[in-house]
Amino acid sequence: MSITQAPERVGVRVRVQKFGTxxxxxxxxxxxxxxAWGLITALFIEVGWLTKLGVGEDPGSWVAEIGGWGEFDGGGIVGPMIRFLLPILIGYTGGKMxxxxxxxxxxxxATMGVIAGTEIPMFMGAMVMGPLGGWTMKHIDALWDGKIRPGFEMxxxxxxxxxxxxxxxxxGFFVMSPIVTFISDRLGDGVDFLVENDLLPLTSLIIEPAKVLFLNNAINHGVLTPLGGTEALEHGKSVLFLLEANPGPGLGLLLAYSVFGRGLAKASAPGAAIIHFLGGIHEIYFPYVLMKPKLILAMIAGGMTGVFVNVLFDVGLRAPAAPGSVFAVYAQTANFVGVTLSMLAAAAVTFLVAAFLLKTDKAEEADDELVHATASMEAMKGKRSIASSALTGTGTGTAVRDRxxxxVFACDAGMGSSAMGASVLRRKIQSAGFDDVTVVNQAIANLTDSHGVVVTHRDLTDRAxxxxPSAVHVSVDDFxxxxxxxxxxxxxTQTNADGGADGGADVLPLDAIVLDGTATTRDDxxxxxxxLLVSTGAVESSYVDAMHERERSVSTHMGKLLAIPHGTNEAKAAINHTGISFVRYPETIDWNGKPTEFVVGIAGAGNDHLDLLGRIAKVFLDDEAVGRLRTASSPADVKAVLDSVRG
Known part of the structure; x- marks a missing residue:
């Protein structure tokens, strides 16, 4: 397990991963x-399922009207959906992000402008104009933030x-549309060149290595989906949707591991094959390739075979298959024989090449990382575990001091592998009796610095x-x-039992409670x-400076005569353990123009500050509890009222 806190230099691969995400x-x-667009296309276009069944043979029928062919050519739903609806949805989502x-x-x-300037589906233009619109609007709003007279904001x-x-x-209409159209045309020319010269299978030389490095989203959604959408509009289908989504190569690899693998890799491969092929979670097989990089040769061979069969049988999908499950692939194709043969052929070739490489592998079992990881776990009782190193501070990162x-289990998209990993981990944690610990899955791009532990595949840990930066990071090889x-x-077990690793440090010791504060200003x-937080050992002295920095950016006055000053997120490294302090001012002080009687300083490790804020808010919403704090004659009386905020 890799546990680390310090930020590291961002590499090219990480930047590309972030762009792809x-x-x-x-x-x-x-x-x-x-x-929805793919299904409507499959049903209602001139060569669609209903037409083949004879329901829409008449060009004047309702099937033709919906599909937009015959005398209704250019109308219907199919064309407007791919030309207007889908790009606008993408542009809106990009701006909202x-x-x-x-x-x-x-x-x-902004996306509508680039759509109107061309006749092709503007997925690529939407991916530019949507985020551009959101980013520029955000910076324009910042120019007059706080300067608008009340009542004129709307x-x-x-x-x-x-x-x-x-x-x-x-x-977008006059400038970006011609630019994006030119780029799309040149990329299309490149694809046409590969197709006309029977070179399309060579794309697997790029796609398969990129996938196992978690760059699949950059290729699939950045290049193949826009180009495939344009081709699908012209021809009703596109083989480009299958270049990355074909589940055959991954199935072949996992089947080879099931037969010729070793240890934990062999034991886990059959289940991984089911999840990959039926569930469409391709990330499940990435660790198996990364464990033995030479297996990328098997993936390339299988990928090229699948593409070759697709071209041979003129196979294409009407829309992207996402996730890349066999069910999603079947739902978007009309050539079931061709697509089935492409998946089987890709799986067979990958299996044969991977089987040869695994069978002839002379590496010792201990060199198999999954097997080695299992052996390490079996030896846990005989040596210090990395978890213990984290607790004592002797590992590679900061010690874990609080509950x-x-x-959070994070992956590139936050749905496939992370959802599966979170489910497995959640069951283990609940079985161990830690029902108060939440386990969720998220996309790395959506992470916030509010989790105690973050679990990722080792190749994604740098991004997470x-x-x-303040979380404990756990890198895994097998989901x-x-x-x-x-x-x-x-x-x-070591952090959450008996008060945690800090030996049950008191969140609110009596010497952190002052009934007659001496300060007369907000800053004092x-x-x-x-x-008080420093004197009780909860924080280092630098944390106090961070409390002032937080106050300069956002007021911590909460109303109800209460202020809750706390440090910035960047100051979490200065927190030794979660703690609070309490100061009462019989003579109220001025806090940005608001009278203040109670000041509660907080220092929450991990996401504890959110819990403390919520609990303190509940206390001060109770007028009776506030009255008891006002009349308290000893720190013990205050502690009794605030007991609910104990960590």
Whole structure:
């Protein structure tokens, strides 16, 4: 298990992964719309299923009217959906990712401009104009943030979004549309060249290695989906949708491991094959290739074979198959024989090559990382575990000092492998009796620095660390049966039992409670509350400076005569353990123009600060509890009232 806190230099691969994730996050939420369009296309176009059944032979029938062929050519649903609906959805999603709903609206307006300027589906243009609209609107709003006279906010917001959206739409129509059309045409020419010269299978030389490096989203959603959409509009299908999504090569690899693998790799491969082929979670087989990199040769051979069969039988999909499950592939194709043969052929070739490589592998079992990980777990009782190193501070990262209440399993898209890993880990943790620990799955791009433990595949840990620098990071090799999951349970046993690794340090010791504060200003009150946290050992002295920095950016006055000063997220490294301090001011002090009687300083490790804020808020919403705090004659009386905020 890799546990580390310090940010590291961002590599090229990590940047490409992040770019691919950004593209994926624009497309994936709208996959349902792509599937709807694909089904409508399959049913109603001139060569669709209903037409072949004789339901829509008459060009004047309702089938033809919906599909938009015969005398209704150019009408119907199929054309408008792919030309307008799908790109606008992508543009809106991209703008919203950058600047919430306001960014989404401006992104959609900007996307409409680039759509109107061309006759081809503007997926690529939407991926540019959507985020551009959100980003520029965000920075424009910042120019007059806090400078608008009260009562004019809605007027300014609506007109600024409308005016800027109109400008971007015009820019998209006259400038971006020709540029994106030119790029799309040249990429299309490249694909045509590969097809005409029977070279399309060579794309597997790039696609298969990229997939196992978690760059699949950058290729699939950044290049293949836009080009495939254009081709599908012209020909009703596109083989490009199958270049990355074909589940055959991954199936062949996992079957080879099931027969010729060793140890934990062999034991886990059959289950992984089912999840991959039926569930469409391709990430499940990536660790098996990364464990033995020479197996990429098997993946390339299988991928090239699948593409060759697809070209030979003129196989294509009407819309992207997402996830890349056999069911999703069948749902978007009319050539069931060809697509079945392509998957079987790809699986067979991958199996044969991988079987040869595994069978002739002379490496000792201990060199198999999955087997070695199992052996390490079996030897846990005879040596110090990495979980113990984290607790004592002798490992590669900062010691875990407080209870772990939140664990997140993160992957590139936040759906496939992370959902599966989170499910396995959740069962283990619940079986160990830690019902108060939540385990969720998220996309790395959506992570916030509020989780105690973050679990990722080892090739994604660097990216996750950038988003959650204060968390404990656990790197795994196998999503289904990683020994690291057992180490996480061990970590919980040591942190969450008997008060945690800090020996049950009191969150609110009596000497952190002052009934008659001496401060007369806001800044002095922050210093007084922070000094109490320092004196009790909860934080280092630098944390007090971070409390002042937080106050300069966002007021921590909560109303009800209460202020809760706390440090910035960047100051979490200065927190030794979760703690709070309490200062009462019989003579209220001025806090940005608001009277303040109670100042509660907090320092929460991990996401504990969110829990503390919620609990303290509940206390001060109870007028009776506030009255008891006001009349308390000893620190013990205050502690009794605030007992609910104990960690």
């Amino acid at each position: 950004f593209l994926s996050n624009m497309v994936m939420p709208n996959i349902g719309a792509f599937i 950058v600047y919430e709903t306001r960014g989404g609206v401006v992104g959609a307006i 007027l300014v917001n609506n007109f600024s979004a409308g005016i800027w959206g109109g400008i971007l739409a015009t820019f 772990v209440t939140s664990i 660390r950038q988003k959650t 289904m049966a990683s020994p690291r999951y057992d180490e996480i349970v061990d970590l919980l 009150a922050i210093t007084e509350a922070g000094a």
